[in-house]
Amino acid sequence: MQIITDETKKEIKAHGSHTFPLLVSYEKITAYDSGSFLWHWHPEIEMTLITSGEMLYRINHQEYHVKKGDALFCNANALHAGTMYHEQDCTYISVTFDSRLLSGFEGSLIHRKYVKPLVNDLSLSSFCFNGSAPWHSAITAAIQHIALYDEEKADAYELAILMELYTILETLHLHMHPARKLSTSDMLNYDRIRTILLYVENNYNRELTLHDIAGQIHVCKNECCRIFKSYMHQSLFEFILEFRIEKSIGFLMNGSYSVSEISQLSGFNDSNYFSRAFKKQKGCSPLQYRKKMKTQG
Incomplete structure (x- = not known):
């Protein structure tokens, strides 16, 4: 298996539906050819939670050695690739969503103040939540909750997922700042x-x-x-x-x-x-x- 992309290396797979553009997927690195997925990109934000094992995850120029319990933020349109670490398997949950799910509509206060500055900031292409700061746990918990709500699909589960996405957005806004602005x-x-x-x-x-x-x-x-x-x-x-x-x-x-x-x-x-x-x-x-x-x- 490999990720299917078009001629610009944009991933072709749909991430959710037009009416609710969010996809929760359960992945393992050994499911990909030779234990790695090639460079690709998509216009959605992707949050990843490592559930077992370890892997090397590259986003633009950054390389992360991630292990069980770590989470990753991959911004919209960022190139990313992953590979096995020391031949061991790694399982992870990916939550991929269109940022417009949070904006409500283009030009809204939420869009202008929180969403647009995040997705348009090329210096914030990625971030690793490895427990080195107390606030990281809010991100990993939100990803776990989203996966659970999506699996159970109880009444109003979409609203519960949206609440967790807003928790992620708020946490990123308050704590995640680039080391430097891109020149x-x-x-x-x-x-x-x-x-x-x-x-x-x-x-x-x-x-x-x-x-x-x-x-x-x-x-x-x-x-x-x-x-x-x-x-x-x-x-x-x-x-x-x-x-x-x-x-x-x-x-x-x-x-x-x-x-x-x-x-x-x-x-x-x-x-x-x-x-x-x-x-x-x-x-x-x-x-x-x-x-x-x-x-x-």
Whole structure:
């Protein structure tokens, strides 16, 4: 399984309904191909509560090592990805909702004073609630209550959920402040990284050169590498290699392709190099991985 996105890496899955745009989902990291979900984004806010295990969760340029009891705030339109930590499983509850659920209507006092400043603040793309401050417990309790109300669906459960969402909004407003405001260059560089990710998504199966990638964001090759590593905490070509390996999983599990064909479909010119890179990243050869996944399935 992988998260399905469109050509801009926006997640396609509906988060609730048009009349009540909120989705509660119960996830486990091992349900995703190779124990990780790829970079994606959506216009909704996402609150995550870790219920067992540990994982590495990345939101824009931040990486969080989260464990049972921790919660995460992922702002609207923030890029995020997650992966297993030390090969262990991790289960978590995700509450994804459209901020308009809280606004009532655009231009309302709630929208102008609380919702809009939050979702439009690029310096507040994420936050981890790990118990290091007493107020963190209000967030984790609210997520638990929302999940319970959604599961039981008692009379007026939607109103109960809204009350918890307003508790979250109030708590974030009172306590969550950015360490620093994003500069104009920060905002420009986030746009550049989105452009790079989109270009890799659309062209991973063909030759990717640094010259071509840098040309997409109109900077020199050295500056392109510097920007990407500064914000994503890995080199551009480490990301491309990781991305291609993740994409190869789908072809591998299809069962009708040879390793040589999979390497070509995933953007590798050399099947031996593909096999070595796959083993280094996944701990086993492509064919061993296919066999292991089929046995588990």
